[in-house]
Amino acid sequence: MLHFTIQQTDPSGARTGRVTVRGRGFDTPAFLPVATQASVKALTQEELVHLKSQIILANAYHLYLRPGLELIRQAGGLGPFMRWSGPTLTDSGGYQVFSLAPLIEVTDDGVSFRSHIDGSEHLLTPRSAIEIQHALDADIIMAFDQPVAHPARREETQAATLRSDRWAARCVEAHRGASDQALFGIVQGGFEPDLRTESARRLAELPFEGYAIGGLSVGEPKDLTFRILAHTAPLLPADRPRYLMGVGTPADMVRAVLSGIDMFDCVLPTRLGRNGTAYTKTGKINLKNARYQDDLGALDPDCGCEVCATYSRAYLRHLHKSGEILAARCLSYHNMHLYLRLMEDIRAAIRAGRCRQFADELLARREENG
Numbered sequence: 001m002l003h004f005t006i007q008q009t010d011p012s013g014a015r016t017g018r019v020t021v022r023g024r025g026f027d028t029p030a031f032l033p034v035a036t037q038a039s040v041k042a043l044t045q046e047e048l049v050h051l052k053s054q055i056i057l058a059n060a061y062h063l064y065l066r067p068g069l070e071l072i073r074q075a076g077g078l079g080p081f082m083r084w085s086g087p088t089l090t091d092s093g094g095y096q097v098f099s100l101a102p103l104i105e106v107t108d109d110g111v112s113f114r115s116h117i118d119g120s121e122h123l124l125t126p127r128s129a130i131e132i133q134h135a136l137d138a139d140i141i142m143a144f145d146q147p148v149a150h151p152a153r154r155e156e157t158q159a160a161t162l163r164s165d166r167w168a169a170r171c172v173e174a175h176r177g178a179s180d181q182a183l184f185g186i187v188q189g190g191f192e193p194d195l196r197t198e199s200a201r202r203l204a205e206l207p208f209e210g211y212a213i214g215g216l217s218v219g220e221p222k223d224l225t226f227r228i229l230a231h232t233a234p235l236l237p238a239d240r241p242r243y244l245m246g247v248g249t250p251a252d253m254v255r256a257v258l259s260g261i262d263m264f265d266c267v268l269p270t271r272l273g274r275n276g277t278a279y280t281k282t283g284k285i286n287l288k289n290a291r292y293q294d295d296l297g298a299l300d301p302d303c304g305c306e307v308c309a310t311y312s313r314a315y316l317r318h319l320h321k322s323g324e325i326l327a328a329r330c331l332s333y334h335n336m337h338l339y340l341r342l343m344e345d346i347r348a349a350i351r352a353g354r355c356r357q358f359a360d361e362l363l364a365r366r367e368e369n370g
Contacts, residue, residue: 001021001022001180001182001209002019002020002021002140002182002209002210002241003019003020003021004017004018004019004020004209004210004239004240004241005017005018005020006238006239007351008350008351009350010349010350010353010354010355010356011353011356012258012355012356012359013258013259013260014029014257014258014260014346014349014350014355014356015028015260015262015350016028016029016347016350016351017241017262019087019241019262021087021139021140021181021182022087022139022180022181024085024086024087024139025054025087026054026055026086026087027054027343027347028241028262028263028347029253029257029261029262029263029264029343029346029347029350030054030055030262030263030264030343031253031264031265031266031339031340031342031343032055032056032057032089032263032264032265033048033053033056033057033265033269033270033336033339034056034057034265034266034267034270035056035057035058035082035084036057036058036059036062036267037058037059037062037063037066038058038063038072038078038081038082039082040056040270040336041267041270041271041274041328041332042270042273042274042325042328042329042332042333043270043329043332043333043336045082045083045084047333048084048336049086051333051336051337051340052340052344053086053336053340054086054087055086055087055088055089056084056086056087056088056089057088057089057090057091057265058078058082058088058089058090058091058136058138059090059091059093059096060090060091060092060093060129060132060133060136060141061091061092061093061096061097061100061101061124062093062096063078063090063136064093064132065115065116065117065122066117069132069135069136072135072136072137073135073137076137077136077137077138078090078136078137078138079137079138087139087140088138088139088140089138089139089140089141089142089265090133090136090138090140090141090142091142091245092129092130092132092133092141092142092143092144092145092171093124093129093132093144094129094142094144094145094146094147094164094186094214095147095214095245095246097111097113097124098111098146098147099147099149100116101113101114101115101116102114102116102119104121106146108163108166109125110123110124110125110126110128110144111123111124111125111146124144125144125170126143126144126167126168126170126171126174127170127171127174129143129144129171130143130144130171130174130175130178130183131174133181134175134178134179134181137181138181139181139182140181140182140183140184140209140210141175141181141182141183141184142183142184142186142212143167143168143171143172143183143184143185143186143208144167144168144171145164145167145168145186145188145214146160146163146164146167146188147160147164147188147214147215147218148160148188148190148215148218149218149219150190150191150218150219150220150224151191151220152190152191154192157189157190157191157192157195158192158195160188160190161188161189161190161195161198161199164186164188164199165188165199165202165203168185168186168202168203168206168208169206171183171185172206172207172208182209182210183208183209184208184209184210184211184212184241184243185203185206185208185210185211185212186203186211186212186213186214186245187199187200187203187211187212187213187214187232187235187236188214188215189215189232190215191220191224191228193228193231196228196231196232196235197231197232197235200232200235200236201235204235204236204237208240209240209241210240210241210242210243210263211236211237211240211241211242211243212242212243212244212245212263213229213232213233213236213242213243213244213245213261214245214246216228216229216244216245216246216247217246217247217248217252218246222252225247225252226255226256226259229244229256229259229261230259233259233260233261234259234260238260241262241263242260242261242262242263243261243262243263243264244256244261244263244264245265246265246266247264247266248264248266248268249266249268250279250338250339250342250362250366251362251363251366253342253343253346254342254346254358254359254362254363255359255363257346257350257355257359258355258356258359268335269332269335269336269338269339270332270335270336272284272331272335273328273330273331273332273333273334273335273336274328274331274332276288276317276320276327276331277331278299278300278316278331278334278335279334279335279338279339280299280300280302280303280338281300281302281303281338281365282365282366283365283366285299285313287313287316287317287320287331288317288320288321292313292314292317293314293317294314295312295313295314295317296312296313296314297312297313298311298312298313299311299312299313299316299331299334300334300338303334303337303338305333305334305337305338306333307330307331307333307334307337308334311330316330316331345358346358
């Protein structure tokens with residue numbers, strides 16, 4: 001059972017709240033570090049606790065294939081397996097099946113695919129996607145859906161949206177009475193506003209404990225992302241958490257909060273860190289750039305994390321250029337610190353009634369600095 005309390009709403013429409021599920025809670029707006037395979041890349045669980053991460057995300061598709069459900073079940077579920085005591089959320093694997101696995105067949109029954117690991121054949125259905133997540137025992141689980149890429153023909157988008165909504169109803173039935181985990185639905189509809197409206201209406205009629213907006217940030221222009229988001233978010237039940245999946249950059253998140261979004265996840269903090277890029281309060285810096293070769297200043301003088309308080313840009317650049325693992329760890333740690341502090345700052349701005357001003361100032365700083 002999930003409880004969601006809206007604590008304060010800003011004039012912009014942004015809101016702060018508290019989600020409690022199975023006795024564990026987190027504050028919203030919240031960023032979920034992505035632990036796809038039960039690990040946030042380059043960071044330990046202890047570091048995530050130190051960074052004040054309140055909830056993490058893992059992926060059912062990947063964990064089903066490796067290490068397999070039986071081992072995780074024997075460990076007591078995802079949290080005990082990875083020694084994480086906070087709330088957990090698992091994605092159903094719909095996005096990964098359609099974007100990563102070699103497909104065999106897609107029908108109304110489900111998706112046949114081959115494992116990207118060993119080529120073995122599998123069938124994922126709405127029921128099995130829920131049963132896999134029951135075995136993983138995450139606190140929040142997601143319905144099985146069919147996203148579409150950008151661009152896509154309207155006929156393709158419509159067929160995938162209708163299928164996703166039928167699958168959502170079957171996920172509800174598979175979950176009913178079987179677990180105390182919270183089940184979220186995922187609104188699809190591609191980049192067709194009327195299809196988004198229809199999907200949101202159908203899903204709102206189902207007893208989901210939260211609602212996600214899927215199928216964005218899949219290669220479309222940013223202005224299209226936020227047009228669809230601004231159209232879709234108000235259609236979702238206001239008394240349930242709203243989750244924007246796979247988004248995004250700091251600028252993306254602060255803009256989305258203005259549409260009433262409560263939850264985010266994205267791989268960028270650690271992916272960019274592993275590739276030599278650091279977020280700062282004014283934008284990104286790429287340490288592969290030769291201009292940082294002799295720069296003995298802090299990575300971000302306004303940050304205050306342990307990396308910025310200890311190491312110089314020149315040293316971190318040297319580590320990255322030398323292929324040292326420490327570079328990936330340091331830059332991932334710093335980026336995650338920035339993301340989680342940004343959420344704290346957003347919550348404070350909402351409580352002060354100045355979220356739009358906060359967003360405008362952040363976006364202006366990033367625009368000025370490229």
